[in-house]
Amino acid sequence: MLRRCFLTTAVLLTAGTLAPSIAAAAESDPAALINNLGSQFQAVTRNTSPEQKRAAFRELFRENFDGRRLGRFVLGRFWRILTPPERREFLALFENYVVLTYSEKLSKYAEDGGGPRVTGTRPGPVGTIVSTEIIGGSGPRAGGGQMAQPIKIDWLVTEKDGACKIRDVIIDGLSLAANGRSELEGVVERNGGRAQAILAVMRQQIASAAR
Numbered sequence: 001m002l003r004r005c006f007l008t009t010a011v012l013l014t015a016g017t018l019a020p021s022i023a024a025a026a027e028s029d030p031a032a033l034i035n036n037l038g039s040q041f042q043a044v045t046r047n048t049s050p051e052q053k054r055a056a057f058r059e060l061f062r063e064n065f066d067g068r069r070l071g072r073f074v075l076g077r078f079w080r081i082l083t084p085p086e087r088r089e090f091l092a093l094f095e096n097y098v099v100l101t102y103s104e105k106l107s108k109y110a111e112d113g114g115g116p117r118v119t120g121t122r123p124g125p126v127g128t129i130v131s132t133e134i135i136g137g138s139g140p141r142a143g144g145g146q147m148a149q150p151i152k153i154d155w156l157v158t159e160k161d162g163a164c165k166i167r168d169v170i171i172d173g174l175s176l177a178a179n180g181r182s183e184l185e186g187v188v189e190r191n192g193g194r195a196q197a198i199l200a201v202m203r204q205q206i207a208s209a210a211r
Contacts, residue, residue: 030128030157033064033164035118058099066158066165067095074180078188078195086199093202100209116153127158127167 044056061067071094072079079087116132123129133150156168169176184198191197 028162028164030130030155030164031118031121033157033166034116034130034132034155037064037116041116054099058095061095061098064166066160066167067091069158069160069165069167070094070177073177074184075198076181076184078184078198081195086196089199090202093199093206096206097202097209100206116155124156127156129170130155130157 040060044053068091071091074094075082075087075090082090116134118130118132120131121128122131132153132155134153135150151171154170155166156170157164158167159165167177187198187201188195191201
């Protein structure tokens with residue numbers, strides 16, 4: 001559940017400490033924020049243990065991503081149904097699922113292909129859309145003699161409390177936020193219309209990923 005959606009989300013999760021001048025630029029410039037993801041993402045791979053990688057992903061998720069806004073959008077109409085404690089649990093599960101499921105996968109991805117490269121910006125429905133390319137692998141494809149094709153990803157960046165935060169990711173025209181909401185609606189539909197089923201299913205997914 002939500003595996004394909006959160007894979008895109010997890011590409012955002014980067015690690016490493018920025019120099020003060022770079023960090024300041026990233027706070028106010030959407031392109032600078034995304035442009036820094038490449039070097040930060042590479043830093044994740046230098047952590048030697050899964051626990052270190054997960055800790056780095058978690059820290060950078062909280063720093064760079066507007067997790068509450070995205071989580072609330074993904075939860076959609078069910079946000080009003082859940083109680084405040086259930087909402088808090090959902091947001092925590094959302095974060096844990098991303099970190100536990102993709103820290104190892106994305107470390108391998110960074111080793112093979114690297115991070116995003118900014119190719120342009122344009123106004124979005126809210127905020128700014130930053131267009132990037134990510135090389136899917138280094139070197140020629142086995143047996144084909146052709147270089148791996150870049151993956152084109154758009155990042156929706158908005159301002160929160162005076163700083164730029166990532167609010168959505170669009171890969172090949174597919175929005176993380178919209179697709180994630182559709183997945184959760186399917187979970188509720190398959191469980192008799194019970195919004196609380198979302199929490200139960202996500203707990204199971206996280207327990208499985210943590211093994």
